[in-house]
Amino acid sequence: MKTVSFDTLVIGGGASGMAAALAVAEEGWKVAIVEREESLGGILHQCIHNGFGLHYFKEELSGPEYAERFSEMVESSNISVYLNMTIMDIVKEGDGLTAFGLSMDPGMVRFKVRTVVFANGCRERNRGNIGIPGTRPSGVFTAGLAQRLVNLEGLVPGKECVIVGSGDIGLIMARRMSWIGAHVKAVVEIQPNPAGLTRNIVQCLNDFDIPLYLSHVVGNIKGKDRVEGVDVIPLENGIQQRDKMFSIDCDTLLLAVGLVPDNELARKIGVALNQETGGPVVDSTLMTGIEGVFACGNLLHVHDLVDFVTEESFRCGTFVSGFLKGKRPEKQYKTNPGKNVKYIVPNHYERIRENRFYMRTLIVKNNALLSVKVKGTEIYSKKLRHIQPSEMIQFSLTEEDFKLIKEEGPMEVSIE
Amino acid sequence: MKKELICIACPLGCRLTARWLNEETIDITGNKCPRGEEYGKEEVIDPKRVVTATVRLKSTSIKRLPVMTKGTVPKDKIAELLNRLYTIELSAPVLRGEVVMDMPDEGVQVLSSRTVRR
Numbered sequence: 365m366k367t368v369s370f371d372t373l374v375i376g377g378g379a380s381g382m383a384a385a386l387a388v389a390e391e392g393w394k395v396a397i398v399e400r401e402e403s404l405g406g407i408l409h410q411c412i413h414n415g416f417g418l419h420y421f422k423e424e425l426s427g428p429e430y431a432e433r434f435s436e437m438v439e440s441s442n443i444s445v446y447l448n449m450t451i452m453d454i455v456k457e458g459d460g461l462t463a464f465g466l467s468m469d470p471g472m473v474r475f476k477v478r479t480v481v482f483a484n485g486c487r488e489r490n491r492g493n494i495g496i497p498g499t500r501p502s503g504v505f506t507a508g509l510a511q512r513l514v515n516l517e518g519l520v521p522g523k524e525c526v527i528v529g530s531g532d533i534g535l536i537m538a539r540r541m542s543w544i545g546a547h548v549k550a551v552v553e554i555q556p557n558p559a560g561l562t563r564n565i566v567q568c569l570n571d572f573d574i575p576l577y578l579s580h581v582v583g584n585i586k587g588k589d590r591v592e593g594v595d596v597i598p599l600e601n602g603i604q605q606r607d608k609m610f611s612i613d614c615d616t617l618l619l620a621v622g623l624v625p626d627n628e629l630a631r632k633i634g635v636a637l638n639q640e641t642g643g644p645v646v647d648s649t650l651m652t653g654i655e656g657v658f659a660c661g662n663l664l665h666v667h668d669l670v671d672f673v674t675e676e677s678f679r680c681g682t683f684v685s686g687f688l689k690g691k692r693p694e695k696q697y698k699t700n701p702g703k704n705v706k707y708i709v710p711n712h713y714e715r716i717r718e719n720r721f722y723m724r725t726l727i728v729k730n731n732a733l734l735s736v737k738v739k740g741t742e743i744y745s746k747k748l749r750h751i752q753p754s755e756m757i758q759f760s761l762t763e764e765d766f767k768l769i770k771e772e773g774p775m776e777v778s779i780e
Numbered sequence: 781m782k783k784e785l786i787c788i789a790c791p792l793g794c795r796l797t798a799r800w801l802n803e804e805t806i807d808i809t810g811n812k813c814p815r816g817e818e819y820g821k822e823e824v825i826d827p828k829r830v831v832t833a834t835v836r837l838k839s840t841s842i843k844r845l846p847v848m849t850k851g852t853v854p855k856d857k858i859a860e861l862l863n864r865l866y867t868i869e870l871s872a873p874v875l876r877g878e879v880v881m882d883m884p885d886e887g888v889q890v891l892s893s894r895t896v897r898r
Contacts, residue, residue, distance in 0.1 A: 402841075403841075412832045412833070412834060412847075412848075412893065413832045414832055425893075426832055426846060426848050426893040428846045428876075428894040429848075429876060429893045432876055432895060514834075515834055516842065516843065516844060517843060517844070518834065518836070518843050543831075543833060543858075562786060562787075562792075562793030563788035563793075565786070565793075566786050566788045567788065567829060571829070571855070749792065
């Protein structure tokens with residue numbers, strides 16, 4: 365078996381992995397990216413729509429363009445890239461970590477490294493995860509798989525579609541299917557509010573007169589060999605109103621019902637996971653419970669925009685470089701989600717530098733107030749014009765802020 | 781005459797009402813900022829969209845080339861644009877930003893959004 369040595373191994377060559385690797389390499393460390401596909405870019409390759417890069421590049425790019433700009437930066441750096449390779453296992457050895465990568469060529473490779481960054485994104489929730497009853501015909505796809513078939517393989521998954529889930533992925537696929545000539549007959553959303561951005565409701569549904577059924581579920585899939593239709597059931601106060609059930613004939617059902625961080629390997633090596641995000645519990649430097657093992661991007665928590673993934677992953681890379689230089693957080697305190705807050709990442713903070721927080725709320729509200737308290741005293745507040753669960757909220761506390769804050773201890777973040 | 785719209789200029793999603801005061805003057809209400817007024821007027825006079833699609837590609841690495849219109853396209857030209865895109869086939873190499881289709885009469889250009897070397 366071939367053995368190679370690096371300061372940092374980055375698992376995943378998408379937006380997150382590339383940014384993390386670039387930030388570590390910029391400080392002069394020896395970095396490897398392991399990517400299971402045949403090129404860098406990850407999920408961005410199949411996201412051919414526009415809307416990427418407005419924050420980071422100040423331009424509106426497509427997914428492939430965004431990916432390419434980063435892969436060009438990686439190419440002109442001295443990062444080593446291993447394509448078509450999957451990391452099978454990681455073990456602690458001496459002061460460092462040993463990871464085993466498997467590929468057709470050059471076969472098994474042993475990576476002896478000091479740090480590992482998990483940046484391998486998410487998997488899609490599927491029919492089994494949400495438990496839709498009915499027969500098991502062909503024609504049921506997760507939305508991301510359908511997107512891959514259409515945009516990368518040039519295949520048409522079906523002609524008459526129903527989509528479950530009104531998150532942005534579901535909405536983007538409604539437009540994509542319409543533009544390739546399919547008829548999208550409905551989008552069915554279990555929640556009373558659309559999960560995706562308003563602009564996508566307008567551009568992807570209203571433009572094509574696609575009905576959106578809020579507070580509805582698909583309660584049955586019909587068809588023997590191929591999907592023939594679905595039964596749609598309205599909800600009232602969370603209870604299925606079976607007497608108001610109706611059927612929609614279709615040959616294809618697309619499931620856009622959420623993403624789950626792909627933490628199989630992280631969990632296997634003993635990384636503790638956060639119940640709310642599905643990602644690792646991390647300290648203020650985005651390091652997991654295992655020394656030298658970091659996490660960023662959608663694997664840590666699902667982001668709204670790739671620009672935010674990039675920003676977080678650059679920061680993760682900077683923390684990795686600090687770790688390699690021997691820097692360790694001195695005194696960390698917990699960050700706890702309070703009222704109306706679903707989660708907050710990272711799960712700890714330090715008082716000696718800028719801390720950036722990402723969080724999600726549980727409620728929909730205009731003119732909300734975010735409040736951060738330590739030991740019952742408010743140390744920071746921020747007015748928010750509009751909040752909803754599908755929109756990530758961010759804020760920072762700087763070193764200057766902490767100079768004025770006397771209270772030390774765990775912080776609780778709430779929204780009213 | 782009036783028309784109800786949802787503003788897409790920012791995540792607030794203001795519900796706009798466009799009223800024709802006369803044939804040329806349109807009044808927008810319901811917007812919380814000037815961008816809403818601008819969006820509302822364009823949306824009722826000449827709605828435009830960015831279009832993204834893929835075209836057939838002869839290459840040893842990928843099967844479809846992702847493409848995107850340069851700027852926005854009038855909504856009523858989208859069907860024709862897509863139909864024309866679906867008839868063309870390109871061969872690698874293609875550079876990102878290269879013009880893959882031109883509709884000069886409509887002022888529309890479609891650009892490659894990926895570089896494919898072979």
